[in-house]
Amino acid sequence: MPTTSELARAVRQAFEYLKAQGDIREAEVFAAANGSLLTRVNYTSHIPCNGVEEPKSTESYGIGIQAVFNSPEGLKVGFGSEPSDLTLEGARRALEKARQGAVHDPEFHSLAKPTGEPRTLTDYHDPKLLQVRDEELVENGWKVVTGALRTFMASSRLVDLAGREAAVKRLGLILGGDVTILQERIALASSHMPEVQRDESTLIMSFLTAMVEARDAKGSGWSTGTRLDHFTDEAGVDAAANAIQAIGGERVRSGDYMVILGRQPVTDILNNLVLPSCTASAFYSSSTPFLGKLGKPVASPLLTIYDHGAMPGFMGSKGITCEGLPTGRTNLVRNGVLVGCLTNWYEAQRLLGDPKLNEKLGAEPDAARAALVPRNGFRFGTGGGRMFDTQPGVAASNVVVEGTESVPLEELIGRVRNGLYIGRIWYTYPINGLRAGDFTCTVVGDSFIIRDGQLVAPIKANTIRINDNFTRILANIVGITKDVKGTLVWAADEVVYAPEVAVRGVHVDEIAGFMEDLT
Amino acid sequence: MPRKITTALIDDVKEMVHHLATAHFRSLAHLRYGDVRLEVAEGKAAAAENGASKFSGEDYGFSFGIRVLAGERMVAPGYFGRSLGAADLDSLEKILKEGIEKAYRRAMANGELKATVREKFGSLGDSLADTRLHPIRVSQDLVPAEYEIDPRTVDLKEMERYTTDVSRQVGALGDGVKYNFISTMTQLARELFASSEGALIDQAFALTQGMCYVVAASNGTSQELYDVLGHQRGWEILARGVNEPLMTFPPFVDFARSLATEAVELAAAPALPSTEGEVVVVTDPHYNTLVSHEIIGHPVELDRVLKMETAYAGRSWLLRGLDEHQVGKPVASPLVTAYSDPSLPGYGHYKYDHEGTPAKRVVHIDKGVFKGFMNSRQTAAIFGGDPNGHWKATDSSLVPLIRMSNTVFDGGDRDARDIIAEVDHGYYLVGHRIPSIAESRENFRISARKVYEIRNGRLGQLYRDGGIMADTKDYLMKVDAVGSDFRLYPIPTCGKGQPMQTKKLGNGGPTMRSRARLTGPVVGAMD
Known part of the structure; x- marks a missing residue:
């Protein structure tokens, strides 16, 4: 090379x-x-x-x-x-x-x-x-x-x-x-x-x-x-x-649960749903559920999300973008309020020049300019690499999720008292299009039943499906843990430094009962 | 050698590659098998957004990949891949030899460590085995591409004008269309495969595609729809459409306008209510294209079945162990037959896969009974059965995986209109949208573009944002009608592997009827 x-x-x-x-x-x-x-x-x-x-x-x-x-x-x-x-x-x-x-x-x-x-x-x-x-x-x-x-x-x-x-x-x-x-x-x-x-x-x-x-x-x-x-x-x-x-996993009945989402589910939901909704191009094409919401609440006040491409020692860090601009911190959600977008130069300029800017972003040009700093113009290839043969797109780098009043995991489990700890989800897609916010996925491992403030038994792999809406998930966050860990999901560009997040009223459906009788 | 990269380059390097794959490979002391894949593509593309041109370009692709099986104490695989350019032409033989050396070194190191770990871990080491390939008929062949309008002759400026005009026409459908993105591409590719067994296969493929993405809105409700028109043919398929026995498309401009009109109509429609229990559902061929992809095609890929995709694309409910599987057992209604067939036209068509295996139809479900899997030579050697030619890569520099060719539900003998007319109360799902499938493909939820209520055999209310959810085996067992209106469609972006390979392939089926839960929207925090 x-x-x-x-x-x-x-x-x-x-x-x-x-x-x-x-x-x-x-x-x-x-x-x-x-x-x-x-x-x-x-x-x-x-x-x-x-x-x-x-x-x-x-x-x-x-x-x-x-x-x-x-x-x-x-x-x-x-x-x-x-x-x-x-x-x-x-x-x-x-x-x-x-x-x-x-x-x-x-x-x-x-x-x-x-x-x-x-x-x-x-x-x-x-x-x-x-x-x-x-x-x-x-x-x-x-x-x-x-x-x-x-x-x-x-x-x-x-x-x-x-x-x-x-x-x-x-x-x-x-x-x-x-x-x-x-x-x-x-x-x-x-x-x-x-x-x-x-x-x-x-x-x-x-x-x-x-x-x-x-x-x-x-x-x-x-x-x-x-x-x-x-x-x-x-x-x-x-x-x-x-x-x-995870040996000895049990089935869980359909219903609404208090759920602690582990680091991989937090990362998967960000990668497939939240971050695509925070790109300038999603606002331009009117395909984000956050349309017109800049400066307005889109999540629980407990939640803060930012992208930081210049964090020393973080895995997704780069010195400059593929447009030659410095990487750095872009606040996306601060205490539940949408405050910024991921963008490259082209997308920022055209959204700022869009006659429907206020309708799409929810802000006049001065406020919009502060929310559209092009720190995320990358030419990532599938599976990594900064490709000479593509024009800059928009991608996150290191995404950090933080909570105000964050607590240790044991305390969060204790607060949840009865519910589910979901440690790994699968095939998380916006099933009715991104703007609708509806999503679904199945629970494939690393998951447990919480009873009386304790993890009491594993959840059997591939036996429940989450059917919910991610704007509801963001709004219904009731607790966030202190420690974050760099977390990857398959085919993602970014690394999410994710904590564990407790959410109330998450709907799950029991699935695949026929597998119990399969011979 | 020519300084410009064209598909004709394959003619110039064929003998050299054949020599490397035979004489040079055989000079490596502990090599058991090796192959070289070399690919050249010439393509053009254009894109437009909201009636304005955004991009046009013409370029070539040139890459190679090496596979080696070698080892002294145990046999193991090693791979190497690289993209190439015009500047590499003068030293191509040297570059290929260096790639072979690297793949060989990796295989040798891999075989040595495999033997060491096997010795160290007692009974847990027993399953570490020599890598073997099932024998095949070794072929030498030349397979030409099919097209009327040669992708290389299409004028790039005309392509840009056409693409922009389609986008303009979609935008002109009215205020309901908030955004549209249109892209077109046409290309000719040529793939050379040579192996240490003496194979020398030169296959050419034409491929042309038009894609439409549209966002429509009405009273705060929006619809994002996306679809492609594509075939292994030339530019004629976009200009004139496709009118073949198994594939029918209108000209691309009509295709895109129709999708946008549908999005506008849907944005004004009510949301589909979910149901707690199962209802009668009739699904059209376009919807069943994605059903066949997700719950037939993926779980019958033998690499996934043998757990090789556990961390990525998942496993399959059809096999737990080599002596514990569903082969020979009923997994669907006797009305259901499903197969993969590379000889059918469309995106899933080819004559040889990427290890030179002659591709052939493999029946997965025959009248409800499970029969077998898509495989590769390596997985066939483990599970048994003849290789059927489904080991394919997106690009020569990447390692192939087991991929669908044309995986479909077979057509039945019922008139699709009768299948609807017999329903007192149920729902008709038209067009596929977005899937979410359980890890071993034992459960699925797939949204439809449109859902109509059926009352007394007639289509009634149109709903948006709806789909169905079901357990795979239950759903297949409950199929009680299969139409004669079989259709093939292109699937443009099937992701599998690490790094992710996005592949074009074909799926299809007829109208079918079964039972499932309806899934509509969830009320979100923004509502």
């Missing part, structure tokens, strides 16, 4: 070339090199398996150019890119594609301009994660597998259930998931920020699911970090221990 210096050199050269073109009014050059190293794990004690199923990687690098052209029909904006070529020839090819595809977009105002905020995060990556050997990639996968196997082997409960140690494998022990290392390097320059900027970020994460399948018991474990030296078998150990703890 090219170094960041090589990317910066390519950007400088391409930008000088663009400046010499007579028909270009504004331009931006973005070069990137990305590596995604992923060891996918699949252990099954009752089915032949590989343990480490896929030690693999993908790599890409190249240059992307966005240019504003003077043309007889007026200004035209175009984007083009060229992979695997950081020479001037590569830049020429990218520019030609941009010129060929340029369109007149009446809502385009300009390329990104400095916001006046300073960059605060530099040199925050671990160089070791940029030089992982093939053998280390494989070893990290086996590290989490052996952590889980050790935990399963040490469990006297599994031996008791199986009758003897040699029969434990018949309980259907499963470990699935992955260890992922992301390597991202970028450099960019533009007409409004001609000094070449560069950024380098890395992270390592593991997300695992374990099961004792014969007992329908499922548990998960995960770890996130930015240092290779800090990576341990923690995720495998936690997943196996949580699966063992």
Whole structure:
């Protein structure tokens, strides 16, 4: 993979070339090199398996150019890119594609301009994660597998259930998931920020699911970090221990419950429902339930949510956005009131210029401007990476959820007294469209019945479905725990630093009764 | 070598790739199997929003992926993938060899650690096994793409004008349409597969798609609808529509206008009330396209069935262990037959999968009895049965997964009108919208675009924001009518794998009747 210096050199050269073109009014050059190293794990004690199923990687690098052209029909904006070529020839090819595809977009105002905020995060990556050997990639996968196997082997409960140690494998022990290392390097320059900027970020994460399948018991474990030296078998150990703890799960009847949502459900609801509702484009297209609600309550006063892309040591941190603007803190919900949006430059400018701004956002331009600071213009690819061949979209980075008057988990369980602790949900979608707020999901593991202020029994995996509305969930929050942990969900761009959140009146339906009789 | 990347590049590199896959692979001491996938695509796209052009572009895609099975004490897999550009052409052979070396090193390290862990963990290590592939007929073949209007000849400016005009026409339908986004794309791709067993398969695919997303509102109630018109054909399908025995679409502009008109109508309709108990539901072919996708297709993917997707896409209720599964048992009404068939047209059509297996129809449910799974060579070697060619990747640089081809409910012999006319009181669900499925696919909730009440055999009140929820086996067992109006539709964004691969594939079915709970909206805090 090219170094960041090589990317910066390519950007400088391409930008000088663009400046010499007579028909270009504004331009931006973005070069990137990305590596995604992923060891996918699949252990099954009752089915032949590989343990480490896929030690693999993908790599890409190249240059992307966005240019504003003077043309007889007026200004035209175009984007083009060229992979695997950081020479001037590569830049020429990218520019030609941009010129060929340029369109007149009446809502385009300009390329990104400095916001006046300073960059605060530099040199925050671990160089070791940029030089992982093939053998280390494989070893990290086996590290989490052996952590889980050790935990399963040490469990006297599994031996008791199986009758003897040699029969434990018949309980259907499963470990699935992955260890992922992301390597991202970028450099960019533009007409409004001609000094070449560069950024380098890395992270390592593991997300695992374990099961004792014969007992329908499922548990998960995960770890996130930015240092290779800090990576341990923690995720495998936690997943196996949580699966063992889930043995003996009970069914729960349909009804409305006081529920504590664990970190994964909080993250899943944010990822699929709340954060998409807080993007500038959702307001522009009138597809958010928060339409016209800026400055108004959208949640319990206990709840505060913000995105912070420049937090040192946090996994989703970046020094600059893929538009060259500093990352930083964007308050979204403060004490229950909607106060800001996630946006990039383009979306902010066009919403601010929208004649229906007040109707859509619920604020006049001055207030709206403060809520629409472009700190989230990223070019994320699926599975990570900052892609040279796409234009900036809008994505969160590190999302932090906090409560006023937050309490320890034990105290929250005590306050709930009777209800459910839901630790992992699945397939959380806005079933009637985002603006309606209705959502549904099933409860797949890490969950317990709360009785008399205690966790008394696991909830059997895949036996209840939540059918509710997320605007109700936000409004009905009655408690939030103190401790947050970086939490990931499948295919998400952002990391949510999530606490556990108690909500009253959550509706669940009992499902899949036929599975009890399946032979 | 040419400096411009076109699909013709495959002709220039075919022999070199074949040589690498045979002679070079065989020079690696502990290699048991290896393959190379190389892909080139030439595509164009345009997008418009609210009648204004937003983007147009023409570009190529070029990538490769390597799979190696190797090991000294135990056999294990290793992979490598990369995107490529025109600048790589002069050193392509060297780049491919480096990729092979990396995949081989990973497989060797993986096999060594597998053997070590197997020894260390006693009976829990017993299931760690050598990676094996079920034998297949090794093929060498050339498969051309089908199209009338070559995607490479479509004028980009005309494509931009057309796309913007569709968006303008949708916006012109009235004040009820608050927002629309229209995109079009057309591309020609060519995939080369070569293996250490001697396979050399060169397949070309044309693909053209139009997508419409619309937000309509009326008195504070909104409707967001989305649908695609797509086929493995050229630009003609957007300009003229599709009129084939199994697939029918109007021209794209009419398709998009119709969707927007529907959204406006629905925004003014009342919300569907939920029910506590089951009611009679009749579902149309478009709705059953998503039902077949979610509760037939996904749970019969053998990688998921064998627990390989436990952390991501989930497992399947159809198998608990190798000797505890539903094969040969009734899982649906005798009226229900379902299968996957790559020979059908549309997004799910292909002749060979991405490990060179000749693709063939696999019956999942035959008159209510469960028969079998979609598989790959590796999963067939574990579970048994012949490989049926369903191991597919979204891009050559990514590792394939078991994916649907065209997974469908088979058509029956009833007139769809009679299926409705026989209902005293029930509901007719038209068009699929959004799914949420339980982890092992044992329960589902899927919303419909439109729901009509049926009274005395006639369609009555139209409702918005409704759908059904049911346990999969119960729902399938209660099917009491299957129509003869079978239709295939494209599914443009099926997500699976890690990293997530978004794949285009086909699903379909006829009109069907069963029983389920109705699910309507929940009153939210904003109401």
